[in-house]
Amino acid sequence: MIETQGINIEGVLTAALKQVQVSKTASLVSISEKINKVDRLSFFAAGKNLAKNRSFWSNADQNVCFVGIGDSYTLKAERHSYDTVKAEWKKLMERTIIKRHDESANTGPIAIGGFPFDEENETYQLWQGFEGSQFRIPEYMLTVDENGYFLTTNTWIDPHSNVGKLASVLHEERNMLLNPPPQRSEGVNPILLKHEVDPGEWKNLVREVTDYIDNHSVEKIVLARELQVELRKPCNITDVLRQLLTNQKNSYVFAWESEGACFIGASPERLVQVKNNHLLSTCLAGTAPRGKTTEDDKQMGQALLQDKKNREEHQIVVNMIRDAVLSCAHNVQIPEQPVIYPLQNLQHLYTPVRAELKHGYTLLDVVKKLHPTPALSGFPQNESLSFLREHETLERGWYGAPIGWFNRSFNGEFAVAIRSGLICDEKASLFAGCGVVKDSDPEMEYEETKIKFTPMLEALGG
Template sequence: MIDLKDKQVETVLEEAIKELQTDDECRLVSITKKIDKVDPLHFFMAAKQLGGNRTFWTDSKQNLWLTGAGKAHQFSAEIDRFEETEKQWNAVLDQAIIHNPFTVPGTGIVALGGMSFDPKKQPTELWKEFRPSQFTIPAFLLTRYKNDHYLTINIYVKKNDHAIQLADELKSIEAKLLLGRVNHSDSLTITDQLEVEPEKWKNSVREATEEIRNGIVEKIVLAREVRLKFNRQADIAIILSNLINAQPNSFIFAYEIGDNCFVGASPERLVKLEGKQLLSTCLAGTAPRGKTKDDDIRICNELMNDEKNRQEHAFVVTMIKRAIKDYCTEVDIPDEPVIYPLKNLQHLYTPVEAKLKDDHSIFDIIKQLHPTPALGGTPRKESLAFIRDNELLDRGWYGAPIGWLDSNQNGEFAVAIRSALIQGNEASLFAGCGVVMDSDPEKEYEETKIKLLPMLTVLGGKQ
């Protein structure tokens, strides 16, 4: 590894090219620099000119924003996907030349991506572009951390490349990206809305309660799909802008492959890692927001004292504690949940803090946590088997880990709920609920309608 601090792009590229020994050898070069303020959504809109490979992320506090343009490198895995993904990520870092004088999260080489909910489920055409595990290292990445902005350029170089020519090309693309603007197109209107077999879904809830009564499982999470058609092709930048305004306490994400874009506003963190400091969250138990302050307080108190929701939440707390105990030290979990309010919903919430052991990685934790009882059920093996055999949809990346990791040992993944798969002028929306012994199919159906609201409203639906 050569010392790259304070060198210009041309010099960095030139020295990287000189290290190559043969004509067919190539190296990934990553250069991060601090820049003036740039709007992440303007950057996202401008990134459209680099083709259908855009990525977006902002955390629930809007401290960190990541906007990726283009694709410098992509890696995916299907068999042993957690181990294989980590192996490929480490291989990229081992070979790359990284010029990053900053220790800021989300700088240096950053990979953004996600995974499917259940790789054993027979996939459908709906999710054909999305692998069981797939991550992209953008060609250009805008990072906004608190009030500072950074641009990372990632490019592969070969022995016969010319550093000055490459630098000029990169400079030209960079200028276009940094001058991007959001085009305010006409309002998106839903022209057709189809609930996929709601009565069959309610029947599957009944079957799940029978399974629970027979002592096979304790809880099963069942999801359903709503399909939409629009008056025009959906503009992902506008959708992201609307989600940011409407769901300020959520993780906002987008992962685009060609004409397909998986986008959402999830309130649920799976895991966050800063160095060795780990944070996970238990988010299970849901109720609507009240129309008045008094109504809101009443619903909040009912949620805190509702036996079904508290049981559902306790399943998740117990599972996360068991999942991380062999991988972490200094595990800290409060005894009681609190209320986590969103615009349309409120949830029971318990944070989990710990310190990751030296010989483990964020992928070890993701493997242990996914799927949590809030998305799969408990016990995990038996609940997943029921979902696999009885659920009416291909979840794809819905309900699965989505997020980012960087070359500075940082990363964060959310659970991809409150989400939609956008495909041109069509979309599929997903929502699920936890079924326990005394679940009522009609009430569970109404709960999924509430959970569909965050995406439905920003896509032109009515509240």
């Protein structure tokens, strides 16, 4: 049996109640404690038995993982998202009581969620439940990092709370999550149908973009498209996560549930990480497939490094991220040449950007300045976004948007939510995009997006 180590839940809640009765203001109580090793996917699966929304985040090195069950509080904003979320988080932390077994930066109240790709766009049926920006503080959060395994419990206390009853509920639910019954295999869940949404119209739009670039001061526009998938039976999200964690090394694996749907993916692209004012962003643009042999793979990588179109596309991203980072940080360090970043199905051009945040700036300020990068919208930003708003029929929602986490000090990390899909029962919408420049060929861009669907298709069993 998994047990916690060292904190008396009812005692903490009793002490918190005394504070709340003095202040006469309801407070969020966040209790973190070290626990014995627990399987993170079993913890995630057990959350479904409690009928609670689940969240999952694993960084590209798989050395930091958060598994969230339930929703003690959600920060929401449909306009001015970054500033609104930042201000609301600060206010919430002012009335949060924190009790931790140790001072691990990855415990305590942590918000997990995402921003929309473009908050100017309306949310329709496909993205119902994912309106605007949403960041969830889970009721129960498992943290797995280099320091071990931790369980954080987040609950509300008001002056009239029944501490004994609340503690009893928390103990029961924590026990269900930490000691779930054995999981029964649901067997293979094959893909019955794959439907590409208007591929011919999408190729025509690529041609339209190349003509537009010829006649306007735009260098690149990123187009995305949708692949609809139907499975034999409702999708087991835990199984999809397992496949992504196993097969998509060097990727950020995420899942976020809302109103019966789950946005899930394995993104290779970090947007930005901030840890104690040290900033790390990455430029990931320029794509080639993996080779079937080691020699073939090496040749494809070298060809990518020397390809004019991909190098130009990559440099646009480097220049934009450099300028955005310079506006809020100093001591900026950028290598002169990109290197190859290998994934299971693809390889990309990769350039890291390191810096130190200037006083007064936070992780969310940097995300606001960086999104959308030229790798997701195009360049220049305003002109490319304007074109997408007018011509792209796909509702992007959270696809291609910042998804990640932050703690009370705004340390945290965001990835770009690509290589992803939105799953609801036995149906899924998968998303993929590519950068279109003046010399782009519609068939080649179409083939590139087909490759980018592969990680999610494999995870679904296709």
